[in-house]
Amino acid sequence: MIMTRDRTFTLAVDALKEAGLRPTRQRVQLLHLLRAGGNRHLSADDLAREAKKVGLSVSLATVYNALNQFTQSGLLREVVIAPGISYFDTNIGPHHHFYFEEERRLQDIPVDAVSVSDLPPAPMGTKVARVEVVIRLESEQK
Amino acid sequence: MIMTRDRTFTLAVDALKEAGLRPTRQRVQLLHLLRAGGNRHLSADDLAREAKKVGLSVSLATVYNALNQFTQSGLLREVVIAPGISYFDTNIGPHHHFYFEEERRLQDIPVDAVSVSDLPPAPMGTKVARVEVVIRLESEQK
């Protein structure tokens, strides 16, 4: 029966509600897709392509909208690497990134694998929203 | 005489030659403009606008090309902040950045003001090209 399939999406639905986002079919399916398969780094286009592959009907505009809303709600994190290259990271815990320039690929670094210390204090009137560390890698013989 | 004015550009010319770039009028003027006024963070558009303001004749395409060439040659550093927002930094020494979200503004942090330690080793076959730390700031009452 239909409930069996719906149950698969319970987590996504709950997460969306908690985030204050109406759990529409598209959002539920996209969030579910994003969370399937562990921590991932996907571009908007990657996600749209993947959605199409599994037979979802979602427009690219909706993918962009959903990704932005997810990011604002803290369900995702966006990592911008170069003009025109940005990834959405399903790992929202504190961590950092390796970026393989040649492969245009991100890899998570657990937060305790790097220590960033002696941070200068946030300037007057501001507070730290996030500390981002990206270690850019190139192939060795370069 | 003309030589007096040219002398102003000697440094830029030398830097370009050293970088293997032909010191054309546009490149010399742009590099000189970039280096005037200390460390700065300019978008391509900022630079084009500024060039126009001081009466230089450079097309936007050439500004982009020059900035990319300068970056590749190590005369500049590019800092990408968000999709569609990237800055070219005239400070090419090792350092990090504060980013003021609301003001869309970068500020340098001297490298010794932050310590990034216990970096995980670069994965097999790769080497670290650069370690980038961006501290994103938001206004305090937010």
Add this chain to the structure above:
DNA sequence: GTGATTGCAAATCTTTTGCACTAAA
């Protein structure tokens, strides 16, 4: 001269938006 560089306009790419339609509450 000869090959590199420039300017312009057009093309490309990524991302956002307006608006009529549809779905969620």
Add this chain to the structure above:
DNA sequence: TTTAGTGCAAAAGATTTGCAATCAC
């Protein structure tokens, strides 16, 4: 119902590119 969300196509930005004209060497 009533309001929020979606799809589509168009618009908006940012950046790149093709090619004839120009410049550096």
